[in-house]
Amino acid sequence: MAAGPVSATLELPGSKSITNRALILAALADSPSTLTGTLRSRDTDLMLAGLSALGIGVDPDPHDPTRVTITPAPMHAASIDCGLAGTVMRFLPPAAALAQGTVIFDGDEQARNRPLSTILDALRDLGVVIDGDRLPFTVRAHGEVPGGTVTIDASGSSQFVSGLLLSAARYRDGVRVRHRGARVPSMPHIDMTVSMLREAGVAVDTDTPDVWTVAPATIHAVDRQIEPDLSNAAAFLAAAAATGGRVTVARWPQHTTQPGAEITDILADMGCRIDYSDGNLSVTGPHRLSALTRDLHDVGELTPTIAALCALAEGQSVLTGIAHLRGHETDRLAALTTEITGLGGVCEEIDDGLRITGAPLHGGQWHSYADHRMATAGALIGLVVPGVQVHDIATTSKTLPDFPGMWDEMLSATVESH
Numbered sequence: 001m002a003a004g005p006v007s008a009t010l011e012l013p014g015s016k017s018i019t020n021r022a023l024i025l026a027a028l029a030d031s032p033s034t035l036t037g038t039l040r041s042r043d044t045d046l047m048l049a050g051l052s053a054l055g056i057g058v059d060p061d062p063h064d065p066t067r068v069t070i071t072p073a074p075m076h077a078a079s080i081d082c083g084l085a086g087t088v089m090r091f092l093p094p095a096a097a098l099a100q101g102t103v104i105f106d107g108d109e110q111a112r113n114r115p116l117s118t119i120l121d122a123l124r125d126l127g128v129v130i131d132g133d134r135l136p137f138t139v140r141a142h143g144e145v146p147g148g149t150v151t152i153d154a155s156g157s158s159q160f161v162s163g164l165l166l167s168a169a170r171y172r173d174g175v176r177v178r179h180r181g182a183r184v185p186s187m188p189h190i191d192m193t194v195s196m197l198r199e200a201g202v203a204v205d206t207d208t209p210d211v212w213t214v215a216p217a218t219i220h221a222v223d224r225q226i227e228p229d230l231s232n233a234a235a236f237l238a239a240a241a242a243t244g245g246r247v248t249v250a251r252w253p254q255h256t257t258q259p260g261a262e263i264t265d266i267l268a269d270m271g272c273r274i275d276y277s278d279g280n281l282s283v284t285g286p287h288r289l290s291a292l293t294r295d296l297h298d299v300g301e302l303t304p305t306i307a308a309l310c311a312l313a314e315g316q317s318v319l320t321g322i323a324h325l326r327g328h329e330t331d332r333l334a335a336l337t338t339e340i341t342g343l344g345g346v347c348e349e350i351d352d353g354l355r356i357t358g359a360p361l362h363g364g365q366w367h368s369y370a371d372h373r374m375a376t377a378g379a380l381i382g383l384v385v386p387g388v389q390v391h392d393i394a395t396t397s398k399t400l401p402d403f404p405g406m407w408d409e410m411l412s413a414t415v416e417s418h
């Protein structure tokens with residue numbers, strides 16, 4: 001529990017989404033790249049380990065592990081652990097298809113349920129030989145991929161499109177991806193992919209909606225400074241919202257492709273005040289949070305944080321556009337419903353989202369389902385509800401290994417300021 005309204009200033013480590021894109025692009029580039037401020041967490045370390053297993057040079061600075069030099073090299077046979085990371089299981093196979101040899105992919109037991117066949121079928125259509133439709137699967141690579149046009153239904157995950165585009169310039173004929181189906185979620189994450197490809201000198205045609213075309217091209221090395229992870233920042237900003245306190249996140253980018261930036265708009269809708277000055281973003285929580293009715297289709301990964309706040313808000317919230325969260329780290333709609341209800345809250349699953357009505361909550365167990373964002377959502381509720389026990393808080397190491405330390409730091413800064 002927080003001793004009162006939280007009051008803290010924090011620095012967040014690098015963005016998971018930018019780090020894992022930058023690593024793939026650096027591995028496929030024409031010369032070495034140095035990435036500064038990379039996220040070092042389970043998801044990004046699995047990406048580093050996967051690239052290294054394929055033969056790519058991976059050299060963290062011994063004095064600063066967030067500064068990593070990636071040296072492209074011919075890729076060879078390897079065994080790769082994807083853990084539970086969507087960005088590894090969907091971004092690495094298209095790159096591994098350019099190796100010379102057999103590449104075996106596996107991951108956590110729970111990762112075997114995550115949707116994957118869409119991108120594996122797409123790779124088959126582009127000329128890659130793959131055994132299997134989900135983890136574990138094997139890519140039988142022979143150094144070249146023909147490429148071409150492929151039609152997929154990406155309504156289950158934007159990462160199917162991003163994964164194909166990131167390696168497309170290295171395929172013989174490039175790649176044109178056409179989406180056919182219900183709308184693609186997390187579209188800003190695809191825009192992030194396109195923008196990073198363009199920064200690496202790769203032309204991407206996005207003139208036709210739901211069609212992305214990458215011509216064969218050299219991927220140029222880019223030395224990047226990775227921005228702080230704004231989706232991870234969201235949990236800390238939400239702490240200000242939940243307690244009526246004030247949290248400042250330093251180095252908040254003025255312009256960003258990270259969808260997590262939308263948290264400010266969402267918190268403002270719930271009654272928070274947002275201030276931005278000199279690169280610092282501050283959120284001040286209201287006395288009582290207002291309910292929220294919102295389509296979260298573009299920012300699905302913020303859902304656990306927002307749902308936790310809705311459980312604490314006054315009135316009925318309706319979160320829509322997030323049916324695809326059933327294929328995230330866990331079925332997040334079911335998990336949030338079970339855990340919020342377990343603390344006496346009112347939460348029900350609807351077709352494409354959640355309906356949550358603010359109600360007095362009581363203490364109890366909050367299960368994390370190996371999902372980093374479920375764990376942080378439980379911690380958030382535990383700030384204002386006595387006796388909430390979050391199981392397996394260590395699962396936050398997926399994208400923020402020091403979450404428990406940073407959370408404690410935020411709370412101790414709060415006590416000092418009272």
Ligand SMILES: O=C(O)C1=C[C@@H](OP(=O)(O)O)[C@@H](O)[C@H](O)C1
Binds near residue numbers: 016156162185300
């Ligand atoms: O490309 C990315 O970096 C991501 C895309 C989104 O995936 P979905 O489109 O599967 O939601 C997001 O939820 C995930 O956390 C990261």
Ligand SMILES: C=C(OP(=O)(O)O)C(=O)O
Binds near residue numbers: 086
């Ligand atoms: C959905 C998420 O992760 P992944 O990259 O594993 O899909 C997430 O971080 O909320």
